[in-house]
Amino acid sequence: MTEIRPAEPADVDRAARTLARAFADYPFTRHTVDARDHLRRVEELQRLYLTEIGLRCGRVWVADDASAVAVWITPESTGIPEAFERISGRVAELSGDRxxxxxxxxxxxxxxRPVGPVWFLATVAVDPDRQGSGLGGAILEPGLREARQAGVPAYLETSSExxxxxxxxxxxxxVGSVTLPDDGPRTWAMVRNHTQ
Incomplete structure (x- = not known):
């Protein structure tokens, strides 16, 4: 059984690689990140979200070998607008021509996006070599449990049917969907109420 635990700074490199491998051909990422040196750009973007959003402001869980990772922004997260502002230049640079x-x-x-308190799933991934093994549900469980205990919904967006x-x-x-501008992929907004 794989242990799921809170992430530490030492997990960032492996977790960023897991996220990059999982998002390499994801429709949203292909649409919003420059195709030149795409995998490196995706890995660097995910590293920013892990360190500046997840570990600094939110909550992050990893599988013991970082083959799965989930980054949440919670109602208690502080400094989120400032964190996004702080990384915005680097995000634009890594997005490149996209x-x-x-x-x-x-x-x-x-x-x-919800306007009230919510646990927002900022990013989640299971390494492609481990997908289908139950890790997806396992890595989400701590965040879903805490959202339920807090009595607030969990929210996410996905560009994959x-x-x-x-x-x-x-x-x-x-709870809604939109086809992204400029021939982008369809993206769904999803909510899980705390009663579930």
């Missing part, structure tokens, strides 16, 4: 598409995607998704089915099995419901 920076405008990334900004347009954020604008398109903003109206779907296969992921929609996976999240539905975990109790999430689709």
């Amino acid at each position: 920076a405008d598409a990334a900004a347009a995607a954020e604008e398109a998704l903003a109206p779907l 296969r992921n929609v089915a996976f999240y539905r099995r975990l109790g999430f419901d689709v």
Whole structure:
């Protein structure tokens, strides 16, 4: 049985690699991150989210070997706007020639996002070599449990129809969807209420 535990700074390199491998061909990432040296750019973006958003402001869980990782922004997270502002230049640089598409995607998704307290799943991944082993549900469980205990919903966005089915099995419901501008992928907003 794989142990799921809170992440530490020493996990960042392995967790960033897991996220990069999982998101290498993900529709949203392909649409919003420059194709040149794509995998390196995705890994660096994920490293930023892990360190500056997850570990600094939110909550992060990893499998003991970092083959799975989940980054959450919680209602108690502080400094989120400042953290995003702090990394915005580097994010735009890493997005490269897709920076405008990334900004347009954020604008398109903003109206779907909850306005009240929520556990927001910022990023989650299972290494492709370990997918289908139950790690996806396991890595999400601590965040889902804490959201339920706090009495607030969990929220996520996905650009994969296969992921929609996976999240539905975990109790999430689709609350909206949008096709991202500039021939972007369809992206679904999903909520899991605390009663589940």
